[in-house]
Amino acid sequence: xxxxxxxxxxxxxxxxxxxxxxxxxxxxxxxxxxxxxxxxxxxxxxxxxxxxxxxxxxxxxxxxxxxxxxxxxxxxxxxxxxxxxxxxxxxxxxxxxxxxxxxxxxxxxxxxxxxxxxxxxxxxxxxxxxxxxxxxxxxxxxxxxxxxxxxxxxxxxxxxxxxxxxxxxxxxxxxxxxxxxxxxxxxxxx
Amino acid sequence: xxxxxxxxxxxxxxxxxxxxxxxxxxxxxxxxxxxxxxxxxxxxxxxxxxxxxxxxxxxxxx
Numbered sequence: 312x313x314x315x316x317x318x319x320x321x322x323x324x325x326x327x328x329x330x331x332x333x334x335x336x337x338x339x340x341x342x343x344x345x346x347x348x349x350x351x352x353x354x355x356x357x358x359x360x361x362x363x364x365x366x367x368x369x370x371x372x373x374x375x376x377x378x379x380x381x382x383x384x385x386x387x388x389x390x391x392x393x394x395x396x397x398x399x400x401x402x403x404x405x406x407x408x409x410x411x412x413x414x415x416x417x418x419x420x421x422x423x424x425x426x427x428x429x430x431x432x433x434x435x436x437x438x439x440x441x442x443x444x445x446x447x448x449x450x451x452x453x454x455x456x457x458x459x460x461x462x463x464x465x466x467x468x469x470x471x472x473x474x475x476x477x478x479x480x481x482x483x484x485x486x487x488x489x490x491x492x493x494x495x496x497x498x499x500x501x
Numbered sequence: 502x503x504x505x506x507x508x509x510x511x512x513x514x515x516x517x518x519x520x521x522x523x524x525x526x527x528x529x530x531x532x533x534x535x536x537x538x539x540x541x542x543x544x545x546x547x548x549x550x551x552x553x554x555x556x557x558x559x560x561x562x563x
Contacts (some may be wrong), residue, residue, distance in 0.1 A: 315548060335538050366522070367522055380549065380550050383548075386503045396528055408517065408519065408539070408549055409517075409539060409541050409550055409551070409552040412517060412541045412550070413514055413515055413541075413543075414513070443515065443517055443541075462527065480518075484538065489548070491514065491542035492514045492515075492547035492550075493514075493543045493544070493548070494512060494545060495512070495514065496512055496513050496514070497514055497515055497516055497517075
């Protein structure tokens with residue numbers, strides 16, 4: 312089995328000004344960085360030069376696609392806007408396909424209320440499935456997010472975040488799926 | 502498929518049904534599947550993902 316480090320980027324999924332999800336994404340990214348054998352990068356949909364008047368191959372950003380190609384797992388940080396995820400996150404995800412297939416995906420939900428983005432997460436799961444990503448059964452929910460961080464964006468309440476459990480499961484899935492992608496042939500007996 | 506980056510033999514790891522977007526893709530779509538099959542490969546040596554459509558068209562890497 313290959314000894315290449317896992318690559319697990321964190322994608323901040325909203326471009327809105329004043330987004331609290333930025334703080335959440337940074338906290339998760341810092342936790343991923345602590346894991347041995349894992350490389351990560353914090354990506355921001357607001358910083359991607361992806362045109363919004365085209366789709367698929369026509370809208371691909373080569374640098375973003377290269378990162379998705381290299382990724383073994385993807386962490387999506389999504390706020391909940393009117394019970395859904397941000398529109399730009401969907402558009403960005405839709406610019407790739409083969410890059411995602413049989414790779415692990417974990418979702419971090421962020422909301423001002425007590426559900427911690429749970430409804431946005433539930434809406435996002437069938438989209439990820441169609442993109443070929445494999446979702447895990449742990450989420451991270453930043454509930455009542457404005458109470459979680461101080462004015463400088465420092466996390467002041469870590470209760471019930473379960474980031475360690477989330478990352479344990481995501482990295483297990485990432486390793487397992489990498490083995491499958493590289494060694495198990497579809498329709499074969501190996 | 503041979504890995505375009507390192508030359509190793511790639512593993513055929515998935516077949517994904519893709520809905521046609523362009524007129525050419527629609528013309529090439531299988532009526533039985535209502536879409537085009539994308540054959541996806543992974544390189545066990547360097548990890549690169551690549552694919553080609555069942556029609557024979559190669560989808561170049563990012």
